[in-house]
Amino acid sequence: MTVTQIKTPQPRVTRPKDEAGVTRPALSAPAGDSYFVMAWRRLRRDRAAMAGAVLIGLIVLAAICAPLLAPHDPTEQFRDGLSKDGQPIASTLLTQGSWRFPLGTDANGRDLFSRILFGARVSLIVGVLANALAIGIGTLIGSVAGYFGNPLETLLMRFTDIMMAFPTLLLAMTLVAILKPSLWIIIMVIGLVYWTWIARVIYGQVVALRQRDFVVASRAIGSPRLYTLTRHILPQLVPTIIVWGTLGIATNVMLEASLSYLGIGVQPPTPSWGGMIQQAQSYYRTAPWMVIFPGAAIMITIFAFNLLGDGLRDALDPSQKGKL
Amino acid sequence: MKKKLLFSLVGVVALLLLATWPALAETPQRGGSIVVVYKDDLATLDPAIAYDWTNWPAVKMVFDGLLDYDNTTNLEPRLAAAMPEVSADGTVYTFKLRQGVKFTNGRELTADDVVYTMNRVLDPKTASPGAGFYLGIKGAQEVVDGKATSVEGVVALDKYTVQFTLTKPDVTFLNKLALNFAYVVPKEEVEKAGANFGHAPVGSGPFTLKEWVPGQYLIFERNPEYFYGGLPYLDQVKIEVGVEPDVALLRLETGEIHLMGDPPPGSDWARISSDPAWEKRIEIQPQVSTIYIAINVTAKPFDNLKVRQALNHAIDKERIIQLLNGRGTVANQILPPLMPGYDPDYVGYDYNPEKAKQLLAEAGYPDGFETSIECIAVDPQPKLCESFQQDLDKIGIKLTINTLAAPNVIDDAGNGRTPLTWSGGLAWIQDYPDPDDFYGPILGCDSNVPGGWNWSRYCNPELHARSLELLTITDREKRMEAYKPFFKALMDDAVWVPVFNGVYTVAHSEFLHGEATLTHPEHSLRYETMWLSQQ
Numbered sequence: 001m002t003v004t005q006i007k008t009p010q011p012r013v014t015r016p017k018d019e020a021g022v023t024r025p026a027l028s029a030p031a032g033d034s035y036f037v038m039a040w041r042r043l044r045r046d047r048a049a050m051a052g053a054v055l056i057g058l059i060v061l062a063a064i065c066a067p068l069l070a071p072h073d074p075t076e077q078f079r080d081g082l083s084k085d086g087q088p089i090a091s092t093l094l095t096q097g098s099w100r101f102p103l104g105t106d107a108n109g110r111d112l113f114s115r116i117l118f119g120a121r122v123s124l125i126v127g128v129l130a131n132a133l134a135i136g137i138g139t140l141i142g143s144v145a146g147y148f149g150n151p152l153e154t155l156l157m158r159f160t161d162i163m164m165a166f167p168t169l170l171l172a173m174t175l176v177a178i179l180k181p182s183l184w185i186i187i188m189v190i191g192l193v194y195w196t197w198i199a200r201v202i203y204g205q206v207v208a209l210r211q212r213d214f215v216v217a218s219r220a221i222g223s224p225r226l227y228t229l230t231r232h233i234l235p236q237l238v239p240t241i242i243v244w245g246t247l248g249i250a251t252n253v254m255l256e257a258s259l260s261y262l263g264i265g266v267q268p269p270t271p272s273w274g275g276m277i278q279q280a281q282s283y284y285r286t287a288p289w290m291v292i293f294p295g296a297a298i299m300i301t302i303f304a305f306n307l308l309g310d311g312l313r314d315a316l317d318p319s320q321k322g323k324l
Numbered sequence: 325m326k327k328k329l330l331f332s333l334v335g336v337v338a339l340l341l342l343a344t345w346p347a348l349a350e351t352p353q354r355g356g357s358i359v360v361v362y363k364d365d366l367a368t369l370d371p372a373i374a375y376d377w378t379n380w381p382a383v384k385m386v387f388d389g390l391l392d393y394d395n396t397t398n399l400e401p402r403l404a405a406a407m408p409e410v411s412a413d414g415t416v417y418t419f420k421l422r423q424g425v426k427f428t429n430g431r432e433l434t435a436d437d438v439v440y441t442m443n444r445v446l447d448p449k450t451a452s453p454g455a456g457f458y459l460g461i462k463g464a465q466e467v468v469d470g471k472a473t474s475v476e477g478v479v480a481l482d483k484y485t486v487q488f489t490l491t492k493p494d495v496t497f498l499n500k501l502a503l504n505f506a507y508v509v510p511k512e513e514v515e516k517a518g519a520n521f522g523h524a525p526v527g528s529g530p531f532t533l534k535e536w537v538p539g540q541y542l543i544f545e546r547n548p549e550y551f552y553g554g555l556p557y558l559d560q561v562k563i564e565v566g567v568e569p570d571v572a573l574l575r576l577e578t579g580e581i582h583l584m585g586d587p588p589p590g591s592d593w594a595r596i597s598s599d600p601a602w603e604k605r606i607e608i609q610p611q612v613s614t615i616y617i618a619i620n621v622t623a624k625p626f627d628n629l630k631v632r633q634a635l636n637h638a639i640d641k642e643r644i645i646q647l648l649n650g651r652g653t654v655a656n657q658i659l660p661p662l663m664p665g666y667d668p669d670y671v672g673y674d675y676n677p678e679k680a681k682q683l684l685a686e687a688g689y690p691d692g693f694e695t696s697i698e699c700i701a702v703d704p705q706p707k708l709c710e711s712f713q714q715d716l717d718k719i720g721i722k723l724t725i726n727t728l729a730a731p732n733v734i735d736d737a738g739n740g741r742t743p744l745t746w747s748g749g750l751a752w753i754q755d756y757p758d759p760d761d762f763y764g765p766i767l768g769c770d771s772n773v774p775g776g777w778n779w780s781r782y783c784n785p786e787l788h789a790r791s792l793e794l795l796t797i798t799d800r801e802k803r804m805e806a807y808k809p810f811f812k813a814l815m816d817d818a819v820w821v822p823v824f825n826g827v828y829t830v831a832h833s834e835f836l837h838g839e840a841t842l843t844h845p846e847h848s849l850r851y852e853t854m855w856l857s858q859q
Contacts, residue, residue, distance in 0.1 A: 268710050
């Protein structure tokens with residue numbers, strides 16, 4: 001394929017497939033290949049991103065099938081899960097012993113493998129739902145501020161700046177201290193501290209978009225402002241939301257692990273990777289498996305979401321259009 | 325021949341040296357400074373207030389009482405010149421004070437200071453958790469009730485004589501006077517420092533507090549004018565706080581510190597206790613203690629006896645011993661086995677989840693309920709609480725664990741703000757070797773006050789009257805027999821779940837020694853008799 005398109009200076013503009021009567025800039029791709037199909041093609045060629053996608057698939061599968069895959073109840077504290085003098089049982093990978101506890105046990109004699117599988121559920125639920133909440137709030141505030149202009153613009157964006165000025169973890173800790181920690185509170189708190197970044201990005205895009213001809217035209221033919229915002233501008237933001245939605249999950253998984261590590265996240269006995277590392281911290285010399293395996297789980301999950309997120313950003317970037 | 329003589333002379337000298345060397349090593353040496361570490365900061369050094377096992381021994385560094393214990397559990401005179409004269413009916417105690425003892429501000433300690441100290445402890449404004457110990461003194465109740473400003477039964481007869489008059493004989497009275505609460509404070513310093521006295525303490529003890537940076541460290545220096553037995557041996561004791569036990573153990577291994585205030589962490593206990601290199605660096609002492617779950621009898625649904633009994637049947641105590649790496653024994657009653665009055669024939673509540681469930685159903689909670697427990701955040705306590713969580717889950721009770729710093733748990737439990745309290749790392753270690761110490765301060769009506777250590781919020785007037793009667797029995801054997809049904813009655817009321825009797829494990833430098841041991845049953849750590857064989 002030859003490169004014939006004229007590159008437009010505007011980044012990340014999609015072609016809404018269902019819009020009629022709106023003049024679009026010359027961004028035409030070969031007939032039949034929609035923007036998202038093109039993006040998917042580029043993504044498929046990105047080996048790193050695909051590796052990330054496969055890893056995420058496996059993690060999601062492990063989380064969904066945790067009750068089938070886990071050899072034990074993740075909260076059951078086994079009598080034989082501790083040695084006679086109270087030491088955790090080593091991972092089978094290290095001892096080549098019995099497969100009763102494949103990744104060893106924790107300080108309460110619980111099966112580490114089962115806990116990591118069930119911990120994936122907590123991490124993913126928190127990662128995805130907190131991110132959805134953050135995107136919801138961020139998109140609403142960012143687009144309203146960007147589109148409607150002053151005085152809403154100043155009011156909302158200065159509020160966002162103030163919220164951003166708080167260190168994320170400190171703000172989350174304060175909120176959890178006021179509200180009692182539980183899974184749903186953690187999701188809410190993470191969503192409430194993370195939306196500011198999304199609001200900034202969306203705001204910037206909407207400010208750029210509102211000057212554009214198709215938006216002006218929509219207003220000129222008499223569409224109400226809210227209609228223009230939801231029907232013409234929001235669809236343009238979908239690629240951004242997809243990218244931030246993926247990268248944000250990684251950040252939120254980390255934030256949940258940090259909160260749980262500090263003891264104010266997901267509460268025992270619900271298994272959480274961060275909480276498992278917290279319990280393991282005094283055992284790192286005598287029972288290193290307690291910190292290695294949950295640590296690896298966090299690392300792999302964040303790595304996978306970052307790989308996919310980076311790939312998506314490249315694939316959805318219109319300046320890459322036509323490159324295959 | 326000459327050569328041979330010389331040879332044998334050298335041999336004899338060498339033998340003599342060899343024979344005396346261990347003796348030299350065991351004679352306490354003067355000098356040196358040590359570093360001790362704890363995880364939590366000390367809350368206060370005010371002898372009227374401090375009542376947990378971290379600040380208890382630190383208060384004894386700065387202050388002194390009329391009496392103190394020798395290396396075992398015998399009382400001997402300290403600020404008193406001799407043991408007191410006791411009247412024939414056992415109600416009047418007359419102490420002669422040691423002359424020339426000075427507070428570290430330079431003023432001589434007199435009988436008036438003793439009178440001031442006792443009035444201060446009983447004054448409701450002081451809110452001393454130890455006030456309950458001294459209600460047997462004539463006029464003490466009136467002071468506590470706010471009807472009098474000074475205690476009638478404590479009088480300075482002259483500059484060096486002080487007399488205590490009791491309403492009834494109390495065979496444990498001298499033990500109570502040896503508690504930190506009766507350690508003598510100088511009036512002018514208390515008034516000068518006001519509420520800050522706990523952080524700027526002045527006493528007559530073997531050490532003085534030189535510096536306290538909250539959250540970081542405390543430095544105690546030897547009191548050069550200390551009057552007793554050439555003590556202390558050490559020049560300086562630095563207590564560092566905010567150090568996690570696993571970090572403390574690492575620092576001990578590298579020789580940076582001399583003593584771990586907290587027990588060695590469970591993560592490493594199996595390793596160090598089986599390592600011969602550690603043999604001289606671990607002291608293991610049986611602790612006269614019972615560690616328990618305090619059940620707040622005023623909190624719903626624990627006002628129901630059957631629910632409390634169900635809890636007693638539900639806890640798997642063997643499991644706790646395993647989680648403690650074997651550092652303890654299962655408890656079935658309030659008194660620990662080393663305490664006189666302990667009933668070896670008492671069976672108690674067995675581990676029986678089925679029975680627990682049945683009791684819950686009878687109490688009207690067939691599906692259980694939700695409740696919460698407070699535990700301190702120091703290992704291994706959160707781990708033990710998670711074990712309780714599993715045990716209670718089996719009988720349908722959903723337990724929320726609140727892990728907090730020690731002073732917060734003490735505050736919440738002492739004010740009835742938590743239904744259940746895990747006493748691990750906090751209570752109850754004997755104050756004095758008498759069974760009354762496991763009733764009065766923690767289950768008696770006098771300690772059921774805001775800020776008191778009666779975490780069960782329990783007051784049984786009938787038992788309370790009996791406890792006062794028991795204090796008047798002078799025949800020791802008869803008295804100890806009488807305590808058995810008394811404590812059984814408390815267990816029948818299921819005010820606690822007694823879980824285990826503790827073992828005191830202390831990890832220390834091989835160069836740090838005590839006169840007998842580093843610990844003492846009444847002091848926990850005993851700094852005044854510690855010494856270094858290599859500085």
